[in-house]
Amino acid sequence: xxxxxxxxxxxxxxxxxxxxxxxxxxxxxRSTQNENMxxxxxxxxxxxxxxxxxxxxxxxxxxxxxxxxxRVMCLTCKATHSFKDPDKPKTTxxxxxxxxxxxxxxxxxxxxxxxxxxxxxxxAKTPSKYNxxxxxxxxxxxxHPTFGRGIVVTFDHPDKIHVFFDxxxxxxxxxxxxx
Ligand SMILES: [Zn+2]
Numbered sequence: 001x002x003x004x005x006x007x008x009x010x011x012x013x014x015x016x017x018x019x020x021x022x023x024x025x026x027x028x029x030r031s032t033q034n035e036n037m038x039x040x041x042x043x044x045x046x047x048x049x050x051x052x053x054x055x056x057x058x059x060x061x062x063x064x065x066x067x068x069x070x071r072v073m074c075l076t077c078k079a080t081h082s083f084k085d086p087d088k089p090k091t092t093x094x095x096x097x098x099x100x101x102x103x104x105x106x107x108x109x110x111x112x113x114x115x116x117x118x119x120x121x122x123x124a125k126t127p128s129k130y131n132x133x134x135x136x137x138x139x140x141x142x143x144h145p146t147f148g149r150g151i152v153v154t155f156d157h158p159d160k161i162h163v164f165f166d167x168x169x170x171x172x173x174x175x176x177x178x179x
Pocket of ligand 1: 050051052053054074075078079
Protein backbone atom coordinates (compact mmCIF):
# COMPACT_ATOMS: atom_id res chain seq x y z
CA UNK A 1 0.00 0.00 0.00
CA UNK A 2 1.25 3.45 -0.89
CA UNK A 3 1.55 5.32 2.40
CA UNK A 4 1.74 8.77 0.87
CA UNK A 5 -1.33 8.16 -1.31
CA UNK A 6 -3.15 6.84 1.73
CA UNK A 7 -2.19 9.88 3.75
CA UNK A 8 -3.33 12.16 0.97
CA UNK A 9 -6.87 10.78 1.27
CA UNK A 10 -7.12 11.73 4.95
CA UNK A 11 -5.15 14.98 4.85
CA UNK A 12 -6.07 18.28 3.31
CA UNK A 13 -3.74 19.42 0.50
CA UNK A 14 -2.22 22.04 2.81
CA UNK A 15 -1.42 19.34 5.36
CA UNK A 16 0.20 17.22 2.69
CA UNK A 17 2.35 20.15 1.68
CA UNK A 18 3.33 20.71 5.30
CA UNK A 19 4.15 17.04 5.75
CA UNK A 20 6.30 16.98 2.64
CA UNK A 21 7.97 20.15 3.77
CA UNK A 22 8.72 18.59 7.15
CA UNK A 23 10.05 15.41 5.52
CA UNK A 24 12.30 17.47 3.30
CA UNK A 25 13.58 19.52 6.25
CA UNK A 26 14.43 16.33 8.12
CA UNK A 27 16.16 14.92 5.09
CA UNK A 28 18.11 18.14 4.58
CA UNK A 29 19.15 18.18 8.23
CA ARG A 30 20.34 14.58 8.01
CA SER A 31 22.38 15.15 4.89
CA THR A 32 23.96 18.17 6.59
CA GLN A 33 25.02 16.03 9.51
CA ASN A 34 26.45 13.36 7.28
CA GLU A 35 28.69 15.73 5.44
CA ASN A 36 31.54 16.56 7.72
CA MET A 37 32.51 19.47 5.54
CA UNK A 38 31.88 23.16 5.11
CA UNK A 39 28.30 23.81 4.11
CA UNK A 40 27.98 26.10 1.13
CA UNK A 41 24.89 28.10 0.41
CA UNK A 42 23.82 30.23 -2.49
CA UNK A 43 25.07 33.81 -1.95
CA UNK A 44 27.20 32.58 0.92
CA UNK A 45 30.78 33.69 1.19
CA UNK A 46 34.05 31.88 1.08
CA UNK A 47 37.72 32.62 0.63
CA UNK A 48 39.22 31.35 -2.59
CA UNK A 49 41.78 32.29 -5.18
CA UNK A 50 40.95 35.11 -7.58
CA UNK A 51 42.87 34.69 -10.81
CA UNK A 52 42.45 38.39 -11.55
CA UNK A 53 43.63 39.71 -8.18
CA UNK A 54 46.06 36.77 -7.91
CA UNK A 55 45.19 36.37 -4.24
CA UNK A 56 43.02 34.30 -1.93
CA UNK A 57 40.14 36.66 -1.23
CA UNK A 58 36.54 36.75 -0.10
CA UNK A 59 34.12 35.65 -2.78
CA UNK A 60 30.34 35.39 -2.95
CA UNK A 61 28.75 32.22 -4.33
CA UNK A 62 26.64 33.11 -7.35
CA UNK A 63 25.85 29.61 -8.62
CA UNK A 64 25.63 26.23 -6.92
CA UNK A 65 26.16 22.77 -8.34
CA UNK A 66 24.41 20.56 -5.83
CA UNK A 67 26.23 21.13 -2.58
CA UNK A 68 29.32 22.61 -4.19
CA UNK A 69 29.77 26.20 -5.33
CA UNK A 70 30.03 26.43 -9.09
CA ARG A 71 30.58 30.11 -9.73
CA VAL A 72 31.83 32.77 -7.38
CA MET A 73 32.21 36.55 -7.52
CA CYS A 74 35.32 38.22 -6.18
CA LEU A 75 34.31 40.90 -3.71
CA THR A 76 37.45 42.86 -4.47
CA CYS A 77 37.38 43.13 -8.27
CA LYS A 78 33.76 41.97 -8.82
CA ALA A 79 34.88 39.46 -11.45
CA THR A 80 32.93 36.21 -11.64
CA HIS A 81 34.75 32.96 -12.22
CA SER A 82 34.27 29.25 -11.73
CA PHE A 83 34.99 27.93 -8.27
CA LYS A 84 38.19 26.00 -7.85
CA ASP A 85 38.07 23.49 -5.06
CA PRO A 86 40.56 24.57 -2.38
CA ASP A 87 40.49 21.04 -0.91
CA LYS A 88 42.35 19.78 -3.93
CA PRO A 89 46.12 19.96 -3.48
CA LYS A 90 47.69 22.93 -5.15
CA THR A 91 50.35 22.30 -7.72
CA THR A 92 52.19 25.50 -7.05
CA UNK A 93 52.71 26.60 -3.50
CA UNK A 94 53.66 30.21 -3.10
CA UNK A 95 56.22 31.14 -0.55
CA UNK A 96 54.38 33.51 1.73
CA UNK A 97 56.20 32.88 4.97
CA UNK A 98 58.50 35.87 4.99
CA UNK A 99 56.93 39.14 6.00
CA UNK A 100 53.47 37.62 6.23
CA UNK A 101 51.31 39.06 8.92
CA UNK A 102 50.21 36.26 11.18
CA UNK A 103 46.71 35.24 10.28
CA UNK A 104 44.24 36.43 12.85
CA UNK A 105 43.13 33.59 15.04
CA UNK A 106 39.48 33.20 15.93
CA UNK A 107 40.27 34.02 19.56
CA UNK A 108 42.07 37.21 18.60
CA UNK A 109 39.21 38.26 16.37
CA UNK A 110 36.57 37.77 19.05
CA UNK A 111 38.75 39.56 21.59
CA UNK A 112 39.08 42.63 19.40
CA UNK A 113 35.68 42.59 17.74
CA UNK A 114 34.10 44.87 20.34
CA UNK A 115 36.85 47.43 19.97
CA UNK A 116 36.63 47.30 16.17
CA UNK A 117 32.86 47.73 16.23
CA UNK A 118 33.26 50.77 18.44
CA UNK A 119 35.76 52.32 16.06
CA UNK A 120 33.54 51.44 13.09
CA UNK A 121 30.70 53.48 14.47
CA UNK A 122 32.89 56.50 15.16
CA UNK A 123 30.99 59.03 13.08
CA ALA A 124 33.64 61.69 13.62
CA LYS A 125 35.71 59.94 10.96
CA THR A 126 34.73 59.78 7.32
CA PRO A 127 35.72 56.54 5.61
CA SER A 128 37.61 56.66 2.33
CA LYS A 129 36.09 54.75 -0.58
CA TYR A 130 37.61 51.28 -0.84
CA ASN A 131 39.87 50.82 -3.86
CA UNK A 132 41.93 47.68 -4.40
CA UNK A 133 44.85 49.72 -5.76
CA UNK A 134 45.02 51.99 -2.70
CA UNK A 135 47.39 51.78 0.21
CA UNK A 136 45.96 51.83 3.71
CA UNK A 137 47.17 52.44 7.20
CA UNK A 138 46.26 50.45 10.29
CA UNK A 139 42.74 51.10 11.60
CA UNK A 140 41.90 53.31 8.63
CA UNK A 141 38.20 53.50 7.89
CA UNK A 142 37.07 52.43 4.43
CA UNK A 143 33.74 52.29 2.66
CA HIS A 144 33.04 49.17 0.59
CA PRO A 145 30.08 49.17 -1.86
CA THR A 146 28.89 45.76 -0.60
CA PHE A 147 29.86 45.70 3.08
CA GLY A 148 29.62 49.37 4.00
CA ARG A 149 31.94 50.84 6.62
CA GLY A 150 35.00 48.84 7.50
CA ILE A 151 38.18 49.17 9.49
CA VAL A 152 41.59 47.92 8.33
CA VAL A 153 42.86 45.56 11.02
CA THR A 154 45.65 43.47 9.47
CA PHE A 155 48.06 43.58 6.57
CA ASP A 156 48.74 40.33 4.82
CA HIS A 157 51.95 40.52 2.84
CA PRO A 158 52.29 41.57 0.11
CA ASP A 159 48.98 43.05 -0.98
CA LYS A 160 46.09 41.80 1.06
CA ILE A 161 44.27 43.62 3.79
CA HIS A 162 41.92 42.23 6.41
CA VAL A 163 39.01 44.57 6.92
CA PHE A 164 36.46 44.30 9.69
CA PHE A 165 32.92 45.15 8.61
CA ASP A 166 29.63 45.08 10.43
CA UNK A 167 29.07 41.53 9.17
CA UNK A 168 32.58 40.31 9.99
CA UNK A 169 36.14 40.08 8.81
CA UNK A 170 36.90 40.09 5.07
CA UNK A 171 40.06 39.58 3.08
CA UNK A 172 40.41 42.13 0.32
CA UNK A 173 43.10 43.34 -2.00
CA UNK A 174 44.97 46.39 -0.79
CA UNK A 175 48.40 47.70 0.02
CA UNK A 176 50.04 48.81 3.19
CA UNK A 177 50.74 52.52 3.38
CA UNK A 178 54.40 53.19 3.90
CA UNK A 179 55.20 55.96 6.31
ZN1 LIG B 1 39.40 39.58 -7.75
